[in-house]
Amino acid sequence: MQTAVVTGGAQGLGAVIARALVAEGYRVVIADVNNEAASVLVQELGAERCSALSLDVSSEHAVENALDTIETQWGMPYLWVNNAAIMKAQSVLDIDVQTFDRVMAVNLRGTFLCSQRFARRLLAAKNKGRIVNIGSLxxxxxxxxxxxxxxxxxxxxxxxxxxFARDLARYGITVNTIAPGPLDLPSVVATIGEDKLPGLLANLPTGQLGNPNTVARMVVELAREDANGLTGATIDINSGLYLR
Ligand SMILES: NC(=O)c1ccc[n+]([C@@H]2O[C@H](COP(=O)([O-])OP(=O)(O)OC[C@H]3O[C@@H](n4cnc5c(N)ncnc54)[C@H](O)[C@@H]3O)[C@@H](O)[C@H]2O)c1
Known part of the structure; x- marks a missing residue:
């Protein structure tokens, strides 16, 4: 049984991905700052297949400690999903330095740190592996x-x-990103407000928010061992909003 880590897996898209990975036969570590929500998900998915780990992805020491804990508990993970992120809807004119730095620290540094430290351990163990990032439209x-x-x-x-994909390809580690547009998740309505939802839907070529399960199934596909030739890609799941 392979082990997968989902950062920010306690709720929203991360929880949908965690459920899909457990259904696919993975043991899943929910690595999140929200310990309460992570525990609820572990109860739902079962402690034999799922565990919660308190992790702030922006902290170098926390990421190293998390890898130590996971290796001791379940052995070296095969898949790491960088899903944790924070978002603040603000005009460029209103963003202060502290907020800018925190968003960057969680979203970008967190993805960098987790990917780098996970990859170092895979190399040390001579293991292959998979990294899937959650980007965005x-x-x-x-x-x-x-x-x-x-x-x-x-x-x-x-x-x-x-x-990362280019540098890690020779070691059998693939690195890909899924870039969702607006998904059918509580965070979307919380951001735009219930009243603006009809306007958003009218603007989507498909007329529908993206299904989080589509993203979760794509994570499963990208993680397959025989998907070894698929690396460095950004896969769009954006309701037809942005075609390139
Ligand atoms: N919701 C959408 O429509 C949408 C669209 C495009 C991309 N995304 C991306 O999908 C991912 C999940 O989004 P969501 O809508 O489920 O968000 P969410 O806010 O519901 O969930 C984010 C999770 O990350 C956790 N988290 C926050 N800071 C953390 C930290 N420092 N360390 C570890 N965990 C932390 C939170 O506790 C939470 O469980 C994010 O990367 C987001 O950018 C979402």
Whole structure:
């Protein structure tokens, strides 16, 4: 049984991905700052297949400690999903330095740190592995209401994906990103407000928010051992909002 780590897996898209991975036969570590929500998910999925780990992905020491704990508990993970992120809908004129730095630290540095430290351990163990990042449409088109810091952090993740993919390809480690548009998740309505939902839907070519299960199934596909030739890609799941 392979072990997968999902950062920010306690709720929202991360929880959908965790459920899909457990259904696929993985043991899943929910690595999140929200310990309460993570425990609820572990109860739902069963402690023999799922565990919760308190992790702030922006902290170098916390990431190293998390890897130590996971290796001791379940052995070296095969799959790492960088899903944890924070977002603040703000105009460029209103963003203060502290908020800019925190969004970058969680979203971009967190993805960098987790990928780098996980990859180092895979190499030391001579293991192959998979890294899947959750990017965003905002990282491609600037986003409509997600804030410059969030959009820039996601654009940075798309670029990190290419560089990590190139550097790690020879070791049998693939690195890919899924770039969702607005998904059918509580966070979307919380950001735009219930009243703006009809306007958002009218603007989507498909007329529908993206299904989080589509993203989760793509994670499963990218993680397959025989998907070894698929690396460095950013896969769009964006309701037809941005075609390239
Ligand atoms: N919801 C969407 O429509 C949408 C669209 C595009 C991309 N995304 C991306 O999908 C991912 C999940 O989004 P969501 O909508 O489920 O968000 P969410 O806010 O519901 O969940 C984010 C999770 O990350 C955790 N988290 C926050 N800071 C953390 C930290 N420092 N360390 C570890 N965990 C931390 C939170 O506790 C939470 O469980 C994010 O990367 C987001 O950018 C979402």
């Amino acid at each position: 905002a990282g491609q088109n600037g986003g409509a209401a997600t804030g410059a810091h969030y959009a820039a952090s996601k654009g940075g993740i798309h670029t990190l994906t290419k560089v």
